[in-house]
Amino acid sequence: CRALDPLRALLAKPVDGCVLHLGRGTFIASSRELPSGGGMLLNLVELESAQRLARTLPATATRYTFADVVGVSDAIQETVARARQAAQVDASVLLTGESGTGKEVVAQAIHAAGARAREPFVGVNCAALPRELLEAELFGYEKGAFTGARHDGSAGKFELAGRGTILLDEIGDMPLDMQAKLLRVLQERVVTRLGGAREIAIHARVIATTHRDLEALVEEGRFRLDLLYRLRVLTVRLPALRERRSDIPMLALHHLRRFAGQQRKSLVDIAPALRERLAQYPWPGNVRELTNLMEAEVS
Numbered sequence: 398c399r400a401l402d403p404l405r406a407l408l409a410k411p412v413d414g415c416v417l418h419l420g421r422g423t424f425i426a427s428s429r430e431l432p433s434g435g436g437m438l439l440n441l442v443e444l445e446s447a448q449r450l451a452r453t454l455p456a457t458a459t460r461y462t463f464a465d466v467v468g469v470s471d472a473i474q475e476t477v478a479r480a481r482q483a484a485q486v487d488a489s490v491l492l493t494g495e496s497g498t499g500k501e502v503v504a505q506a507i508h509a510a511g512a513r514a515r516e517p518f519v520g521v522n523c524a525a526l527p528r529e530l531l532e533a534e535l536f537g538y539e540k541g542a543f544t545g546a547r548h549d550g551s552a553g554k555f556e557l558a559g560r561g562t563i564l565l566d567e568i569g570d571m572p573l574d575m576q577a578k579l580l581r582v583l584q585e586r587v588v589t590r591l592g593g594a595r596e597i598a599i600h601a602r603v604i605a606t607t608h609r610d611l612e613a614l615v616e617e618g619r620f621r622l623d624l625l626y627r628l629r630v631l632t633v634r635l636p637a638l639r640e641r642r643s644d645i646p647m648l649a650l651h652h653l654r655r656f657a658g659q660q661r662k663s664l665v666d667i668a669p670a671l672r673e674r675l676a677q678y679p680w681p682g683n684v685r686e687l688t689n690l691m692e693a694e695v696s
Contacts, residue, residue, distance in 0.1 A: 459505035459518045466502060467651050468644035472636040476503070483631045484510035489583075491568075491628045492606040494635030497685030500606040501566065503635060508562040513602060516561030521554045524570035531575060536582070538591035555588050558601035568628065569609030569620060580624045603628065638680040638687065646672040648684065652691035660695055 424441040466477055483490045484507045492500045501520070508518045521534055537553030554563055565571075571579065582588050583603065587596040605628045614620035638645065650667055657664040667675070680686055 459509045459514075461502045461505040462509045463506045466499065466506065467648050468641055469647070470636075470641040470644045472641045473644060476633060476635055479633045480507055481510060483507050483633055486631060487512065487602060488630040489603045489605070489628050490631045490633060491611075492604065492633050492635065493611075494606075494608065495637050495683055496608045497683035498635040498637060499684050500608075500635055501564065503633065504562075504564050504604045504606060507604060508602075511562075511602075513561050517558055518562050518564070519554050519558040519601075520564035520566055522566045524567040528572045528575055531571070532578065533591050535575075535579070536588045536590055537593075539593040550590065550592075553588060553590065555582065555599045555601055556597060558599075560600045561602070563601045563603055565603060565605040565628075567607060567609075568605040569607035569611055569614060573619065573621070576621045576624050580621060580627060583624075583627050638683045642676050645676045645678075645680070645687070648687055649675050649691060652688050653695065656692045656695040662695060664695060 422443065424443055427440045427442075463477060463481065466473065468474070480503050490504075490507060492503055494500055504520075505518060508514060521531075523531060526534055533551070533553070535553050535555060537551055537556055540550045565579075582599065586599055588599055589596055611620050611625050611629075615622045615625060638648075646667065649672070653664055653667060675687075682689075
């Protein structure tokens with residue numbers, strides 16, 4: 398049997414971590430001599446399984462859960478209830494809301510509360526990278542794919558996410574040509590690295606966020622309607638802070654005490670007059686702005 402030829406070669410002497418192609422499968426092979434000297438023991442591990450395990454060993458756990466979503470207003474409670482429902486359904490989720498409303502916190506909470514919680518959570522900011530780098534970041538690349546590429550190539554975020562969750566942050570800022578490539582990946586559930594030809598199956602759940610009106614972008618020809626349909630199987634909207642003013646004093650106190658504890662200071666409360674002023678401020682930067690203000694006050 399021709400398939401046994403590479404196995405016989407491996408059994409000729411001990412090997413450690415050799416990549417072996419057998420039929421349609423790829424395996425990591427390790428072998429060692431039996432103590433009795435009567436032969437060799439060969440161990441085969443499916444490459445994809447080994448990579449998935451390796452990806453879960455580093456710090457890929459989420460930092461946030463639903464316990465980190467502070468507030469008792471109807472607006473935020475409705476959002477949390479919707480997000481908890483999304484956590485129990487294995488489908489793509491689109492999180493919408495203004496900048497600073499906590500979309501990534503909710504994305505991590507959905508992952509942490511779902512069936513994929515023990516798998517990696519991998520995020521990429523679609524607005525922070527130019528098109529060329531974004532494609533390599535998402536789909537990976539083979540060695541020599543472009544100037545400056547690592548000599549051994551690199552796995553993309555979809556591969557690194559394994560059977561976990563990939564967060565496509567600010568998807569509304571993704572260039573149109575990249576949207577077409579992303580759509581194909583989501584439809585076919587395979588990626589091809591830059592400079593490569595082999596299709597790699599992907600299994601990650603997709604959560605996307607945006608502060609933009611994607612329907613308006615569709616009308617302007619700046620966002621693909623078919624991609625929008627693919628992403629918003631489930632939609633969760635995060636309210637602006639001005640829509641949940643009753644939560645502002647609670648949020649301010651929560652972050653004040655958190656930063657005070659980190660810096661070992663004894664600040665434990667906010668004066669009533671200041672609470673009122675905080676509640677009336679419009680907070681254009683939403684929760685992020687409030688958090689930064691509390692950190693500055695403690696420092």
